[in-house]
Amino acid sequence: MITILIVIYVVFISLGLPDSLLGVAWPVLHNEMNVPESFASVMSIIIGVCTGGVSFVSGTLIRKFGTARVTLASIFVTALGLVGISFSPNIVLMIIFSIILGYGAGAIDTGVNNFVSLHYNASHMNFLHCFWGVGVTVSPMIMSVFLGGEEGSWRNGYRVVALLQVLIALAVVTVMRKWINAEKSTVISDEEGGEKEEKGFFEIMKIRGVPVSILSLGLYCSMEFICGTWGATYIVNVFSLEPSVAAKWVSLYYGGIMLGRLVSGFVATRLGDNRLIRLGIVFSAFGIIVLLLPVGKASLVGFLLMGFGFGPVFPSVLHNIPERFGVRYSADITGFHMGGAYAIGFGAQLIYGFTATSTSFKITGFVLLALCAGLFAANMTALKQIKEKKM
Numbered sequence: 001m002i003t004i005l006i007v008i009y010v011v012f013i014s015l016g017l018p019d020s021l022l023g024v025a026w027p028v029l030h031n032e033m034n035v036p037e038s039f040a041s042v043m044s045i046i047i048g049v050c051t052g053g054v055s056f057v058s059g060t061l062i063r064k065f066g067t068a069r070v071t072l073a074s075i076f077v078t079a080l081g082l083v084g085i086s087f088s089p090n091i092v093l094m095i096i097f098s099i100i101l102g103y104g105a106g107a108i109d110t111g112v113n114n115f116v117s118l119h120y121n122a123s124h125m126n127f128l129h130c131f132w133g134v135g136v137t138v139s140p141m142i143m144s145v146f147l148g149g150e151e152g153s154w155r156n157g158y159r160v161v162a163l164l165q166v167l168i169a170l171a172v173v174t175v176m177r178k179w180i181n182a183e184k185s186t187v188i189s190d191e192e193g194g195e196k197e198e199k200g201f202f203e204i205m206k207i208r209g210v211p212v213s214i215l216s217l218g219l220y221c222s223m224e225f226i227c228g229t230w231g232a233t234y235i236v237n238v239f240s241l242e243p244s245v246a247a248k249w250v251s252l253y254y255g256g257i258m259l260g261r262l263v264s265g266f267v268a269t270r271l272g273d274n275r276l277i278r279l280g281i282v283f284s285a286f287g288i289i290v291l292l293l294p295v296g297k298a299s300l301v302g303f304l305l306m307g308f309g310f311g312p313v314f315p316s317v318l319h320n321i322p323e324r325f326g327v328r329y330s331a332d333i334t335g336f337h338m339g340g341a342y343a344i345g346f347g348a349q350l351i352y353g354f355t356a357t358s359t360s361f362k363i364t365g366f367v368l369l370a371l372c373a374g375l376f377a378a379n380m381t382a383l384k385q386i387k388e389k390k391m
Contacts, residue, residue, distance in 0.1 A: 004182060005120065007175045008112055009131040014075055014168040015108050016135020017161045018082060018101060020254055022047075023229045024140045024247040025154040027236050028147055032154075033091045037233065041353030044229045046095055048346030050102025051109070055339035056201070058110035059332035067111040068179035072172045074111075078104030079165035086158035110335040113318045117334070118327060119182075122268035122276075122319050126261045129315035133258025136228070140251035147244045204332055207325060209386040213317070214337050216378035218344025220313050223284070223306075223371050225349040226364070227253055230356065231303065237361045239297055253303035256287075260311015268312070273320040276312040277379055284309025285372045292365035306368070313375075324386050 022029075026040045054061075061070050081101030088094035116125050143157035172179075205211055231253060235246040260283075264276055271279075284306050291302030321337065322330045352367055 001119070001182060004175050004179050005124065007171050007179075008116065009128060010168055010171050011071060011075070011108065011112060012128050012131040013135040013138075014078070014165050015105060015112075016132035016137075016254075017139045017164060018078060018105065019132075020136040020139050020228055020250065021082075021143060021158060021161060024143045024232050024243075024250055025147070025157065026229075027233055027243040027246065029154055033094065035091050036357070038354050038357040039091075040229055040233070041350040043095070043098060044225065044353075045346045045350050047098050047102040047105075048225075048342045050099050051106040052339035052342035052346075054103055054106030055110045055335045055342065058107045058335045058338075059114075059329075061107060062111050062114065062331050066180055066183050067115045068172070068176055068183065070107045070111050072169060072176065074104045074106075074108045075165055075169040075172065076104075077101075078108075079162045079169070080104070082158050082162035082165065086155040086162065106338070110331070110338050113315075113338070114331045114334045115183075117319045117322055118330065122273055122316065123265045125315045125319035126265035126268050126276075126312060129311075130258050130261035130265060133254060133261055133311070136254040137251055137258050140247045140254065144244050144247040144251070147247060201336070204329055204336060207333075208389040209324060209382050210333060210336070212378055212385060213324065213382040214340035215344065216375055216382055217314070217317050217337050217341035219348075219371050219375040219378055220310070220317075221341045221345025222348035223368050223375070224257075224310060224314075225345045226352050226368065226371075227303070227306065229349055230353060230361075230364070234356075234361045234364050235300065238364075239300070241297075249300050249303060253307040256304040256307025256309075257311050258307075260308040261315060262311075263308075264312035264316070268316070273316040273323070274383060276316045277320075278376075280309050280311060280313040280316070281372060281376045281379065282309070284313075285369065285376075288365055288368045288372060291368070302365075317379075324382075 022040065022043060030037055030039060058070070078101055081097050081104055084097030084100060085094055088097060112128070116128050139157075139161055142160050143154065146153040146157045228250070231250040232243065232246040235241050235249050236243060260280065268276060287302045287304070287306030287309050289302070290305055291299050293299050318334060318337065321333050325333050348371065356363055
């Protein structure tokens with residue numbers, strides 16, 4: 001299982017690599033594609049809808065084909081989407097390949113998260129998402145090398161990331177048989193025991209605590225997506241920095257997420273998922289407050305602090321799903337969390353994008369603070385409902 005775990009960590013680098021590309025390339029990309037700056041929200045929504053859509057059916061896909069096969073196919077689909085975007089001559093083709101990119105990411109996310117939550121402890125889940133942080137931290141650095149060059153130089157950033165995806169897919173091939181056997185040998189049982197018929201979407205959504213738990217993850221994703229998609233544009237507009245410099249600040253934000261998950265990995269077993277979630281929310285609120293301080297460019301340190309706070313929230317919620325709702329439908333509930341959270345997150349990011357571009361990007365800190373307060377309230381409500389259900 002150790003070999004499989006190492007490859008799964010590498011797979012999560014592949015999942016993170018494309019996530020920050022669009023945001024850091026957009027200040028240059030939107031001019032070349034001749035679309036307004038606010039169109040970044042539309043592009044993110046397209047990717048998010050496809051990613052979320054696959055998440056809703058990924059439980060069925062995983063049961064039919066297995067996590068290993070679904071993961072391998074999805075990585076190749078993601079690479080195809082990235083290559084297609086890099087060669088797109090216009091926004092229409094770019095949208096088509098963005099759809100392909102979104103479909104590739106969704107199944108990986110749900111399948112691997114569910115596999116790790118069932119087979120490994122909370123520390124491994126945080127370390128797993130730390131490797132996602134490696135991916136989203138490295139890709140802005142890759143893109144910053146090409147930004148500022150001749151027209152279309154951002155395309156090479158996408159191609160380099162596509163090549164890395166293919167190399168990671170080859171790593172999956174090396175453990176494919178072991179991974180498949182590990183899934184086959186695992187017997188999943190819960191407190192109810194016995195055979196049980198499949199539950200559909202509406203039946204699962206009636207489980208007490210599920211909807212508000214999904215809402216809490218959606219509010220978290222709203223903050224993460226706003227920072228990821230619009231962070232560079234915010235820095236360029238408010239502080240008049242070059243896109244290549246802004247990309248490095250966004251990379252620092254993702255580095256904060258990675259560091260937060262690394263630290264959480266060492267303390268997760270002792271503190272537990274729910275305490276880590278609360279601590280992460282409080283620390284991210286501190287980072288947002290720093291971002292709002294009238295201290296000029298020094299306030300951008302808030303991106304690092306905010307990212308550090310974000311670190312444990314997402315992996316801890318996902319790892320806690322089997323404990324909160326049982327293991328029998330954990331793949332489905334994980335998928336619903338991913339799909340629902342993406343829908344909420346990208347919806348909020350869309351509203352923010354059009355609002356900020358039509359008013360001022362100075363609203364960013366206040367929007368993030370409101371979402372953070374909502375996240376704290378939703379998470380506490382979910383825990384209360386789950387506790388009442390178990391009594």
